Amino acid sequence: MKPEEHQSCQSGMPKMFTQMSEQKPTPMTNRFGGEEVRVVDAMIDFIYPEVPFPSKRIFEALGEERIRALVVYHHDLLRKTKVGDLFPANDEAFKAAVHKSADFFVEALGGGATFTSVHGEPHLRSRHFKVSIDENARDIWLLMFKKALKEQHFPKAHLQEFWEWIEALSIRMINRRTTMEPICRYYWSEIKGEFEA
Amino acid sequence: MKPEEHQSCQSGMPKMFTQMSEQKPTPMTNRFGGEEVRVVDAMIDFIYPEVPFPSKRIFEALGEERIRALVVYHHDLLRKTKVGDLFPANDEAFKAAVHKSADFFVEALGGGATFTSVHGEPHLRSRHFKVSIDENARDIWLLMFKKALKEQHFPKAHLQEFWEWIEALSIRMINRRTTMEPICRYYWSEIKGEFEA
Numbered sequence: 001m002k003p004e005e006h007q008s009c010q011s012g013m014p015k016m017f018t019q020m021s022e023q024k025p026t027p028m029t030n031r032f033g034g035e036e037v038r039v040v041d042a043m044i045d046f047i048y049p050e051v052p053f054p055s056k057r058i059f060e061a062l063g064e065e066r067i068r069a070l071v072v073y074h075h076d077l078l079r080k081t082k083v084g085d086l087f088p089a090n091d092e093a094f095k096a097a098v099h100k101s102a103d104f105f106v107e108a109l110g111g112g113a114t115f116t117s118v119h120g121e122p123h124l125r126s127r128h129f130k131v132s133i134d135e136n137a138r139d140i141w142l143l144m145f146k147k148a149l150k151e152q153h154f155p156k157a158h159l160q161e162f163w164e165w166i167e168a169l170s171i172r173m174i175n176r177r178t179t180m181e182p183i184c185r186y187y188w189s190e191i192k193g194e195f196e197a
Numbered sequence: 198m199k200p201e202e203h204q205s206c207q208s209g210m211p212k213m214f215t216q217m218s219e220q221k222p223t224p225m226t227n228r229f230g231g232e233e234v235r236v237v238d239a240m241i242d243f244i245y246p247e248v249p250f251p252s253k254r255i256f257e258a259l260g261e262e263r264i265r266a267l268v269v270y271h272h273d274l275l276r277k278t279k280v281g282d283l284f285p286a287n288d289e290a291f292k293a294a295v296h297k298s299a300d301f302f303v304e305a306l307g308g309g310a311t312f313t314s315v316h317g318e319p320h321l322r323s324r325h326f327k328v329s330i331d332e333n334a335r336d337i338w339l340l341m342f343k344k345a346l347k348e349q350h351f352p353k354a355h356l357q358e359f360w361e362w363i364e365a366l367s368i369r370m371i372n373r374r375t376t377m378e379p380i381c382r383y384y385w386s387e388i389k390g391e392f393e394a
Binding site for chain 2: 020031032033034035036037038039040041042043044045046047048049050051052053054055056059107108109110111125126129132161175176177178179180
């Protein structure tokens with residue numbers, strides 16, 4: 001249902017807003033029950049930052065099998081965390097979910113329509129609505145990916161390009177807020193040192 | 198923790214963004230694995246609209262007891278819906294939660310510090326983070342309030358002012374998204390006819 005089809009849904013509003021985390025507290029004086037209605041400004045929660053999708057260089061360097069192995073490794077790590085509960089408990093169903101995720105990574109890196117030919121449009125955010133993903137779940141997902149990249153010896157020349165993609169992409173999956181704080185960023189400049197050992 | 202205290206948290210970003218629900222689909226051609234990195238724009242999810250807090254006119258018309266009765270009635274309705282599961286199951290704990298909510302309504306309408314003197318700053322959004330509130334839960338909360346307003350014979354002269362407050366305020370409690378659609382609005386102009394019977 002598009003906004004214009006349902007006039008009760010907001011649309012066509014101005015596009016400049018303060019983020020909630022930057023909101024100033026309202027002074028207690030005259031906050032409630034004044035002589036007239038007191039309007040509190042419109043707000044946005046947080047900004048889903050731009051996502052730099054990688055070039056074909058990563059696929060050319062790794063190939064399909066190493067990409068699939070990386071995704072499997074990442075999910076084996078995830079399964080041992082509390083995020084593991086978001087995946088099917090049944091081994092076969094878990095394996096199928098991981099395979100589907102690997103299909104996406106292969107395609108997103110330029111390996112052909114391995115995902116869309118089977119599952120249709122990615123629509124990653126929509127696909128994840130059925131599970132509750134809060135800021136901490138995203139942190140765990142991302143930090144386990146960092147561990148997987150290290151332990152699977154992802155080629156150093158392509159780490160930055162890959163990391164900057166998944167770091168930003170993972171934010172789009174957040175659908176449950178548990179804090180007023182902005183979403184934490186894990187910028188390449190701050191974590192690259194971990195790969196230099 | 199403020200953004201400036203933690204450089205990994207995003208801050209100081211530009212404040213103009215497209216809403217997700219207005220995002221155009223990316224053409225399949227050259228979407229993945231191009232020659233160079235392809236940047237997908239930053240986005241916001243939805244806008245928490247401005248909230249018009251009521252004047253003291255409503256409190257002057259109703260008084261504390263009728264406001265408390267309204268909040269109790271609303272919660273008795275809520276308890277029978279699926280939103281009821283978000284409240285304590287124990288009767289005494291439920292009653293205490295309703296009393297706290299009534300403290301807020303009395304204060305917000307201008308009846309003095311009934312809430313803040315006992316519980317501190319309202320911080321309604323933060324207080325609700327511990328329970329998952331999706332768009333549908335907000336719809337139910339609001340529609341049960343509409344029913345309560347009708348059945349408790351809320352004074353017609355003040356209905357619009359009260360409704361426009363709770364309709365917008367309730368959106369601030371949403372902390373779980375389950376759809377890409379914008380948040381539905383229940384504008385006074387669209388529902389006032391229900392109160393004319």
